[in-house]
Amino acid sequence: MTSLSAENVTSSWLGIPGTIEVFGFAIAHSARIVMTRYISSHVPPDTRKTIGKVTYYVIIAIALLSALGVSGLNLSGLFFAGGIAGIVIGFATQSLFSNLISGIFLQIDKPMKIGDPVLITGKLPDVAGVVVEITTLSSRLRMFDGTYVRLPNSDVFLSEIRNYSSAVARRVEISVGIAYKEDVGKVVGIIRKSLKETPLVLVEPEPDVYVDSLGDSAVNINVWCWVPFSVWFDTRKQIIQQIKRELDGNGIEMPFPQRVVYFAKQSRRRKTGSSDVPPEEIREGLNIDEYVHQSD
Template identity: 55%
Template sequence: MVAGGITGIVLGFSAQTVIANFISGIFMYFDKPLKIGDPVEVAGYSGVVNDIRILSTRIRTWDGTLVRIPNEKIFNSEIRNLQKYPARRVDVLIGIAYKEDISRAIEVIKKTLEEMPLVLAEPEPAVYVNELAESSVNIYVKAWAPSEKWFDVRST
């Protein structure tokens, strides 16, 4: 009889997680905070939603790893859906040697941005000296790209 009670308690605790994930999956179905193909940041992971199931969601991280996240964790986490806005900013830090011409470097970077078809003209890209580091002058580049092409621009 005691063994049956202990078994019932163990099953109750183990079922609690499954039930929480199931209910969170139902809430996510109606709330639709993300959909397959959306680039997201959630529960400490960043990548593209690969699959949404009733108990868990799978995200392919930017390095190609497939991560399964329980829906309860997603439902209780802050979700940054990077597809919800038409444009996203790409931030890049470029270090150049102190002996280089800073004005010329900024000019070359701006010209390169103008020639990149996926970089938006508005809002205008910002290029400026961010820091005089120990071994380099760090130039910060902020440019905007269509959300669906953000990763392509970031990779070039």
């Protein structure tokens, strides 16, 4: 009787942890299916799989620890060692988890998608290009010079993302410098007429041409107009060429940077006290102190 009772107790003792593990596996499997098919349905497949796997293994770990606790084993040493290991691993993988969480939020927020031309600025140096891939840990862009760049998702998420594909039209901004002697009103009229003759420049919003600043060598005129996004770059090149051609045809000067230099002719007495001064040819080409030094 005693032996049978011990066997029953042993069987019961082994059955509870086993039951917990079975239920743990079942719950983990169900949770992975739910996360993959429903909750994470609006994120890409690779991110969906990652979320499902993380959920699955977290539940399995919880079930395993629960089963060990019910079995009566002393887990204080295991928890202590696990705590230390967790701290070390946490510090070592801090950036990894930061990129992982940021990648999930990027997939949910969707500030950009594959194929979008974007400008990322702020936390990162300015990066402009077309989005090629957005993974769980990083985003990849093809820059306009043809090179590829990989950006950590944590930096992308904290940066300002300017998406150029979200609008139908985009503004063209050009700065033109003219000589101070030119008639500003005439130049503004020439540029406005040039814009009206360009078929891809939108009438609404209306183009704007105005004096922006008075520079060192030129009067700076800003030219703003809106064009369809799909032809922005080609239209911008066409507008610049057309404005240059019209200004040249009307004899409008666009000056180079200029500097006016004055040569001051000053008479100084030599350190010897005499009233003689250096000759003109020396005073113009030689520093007065050098002359006095050489004369001494």
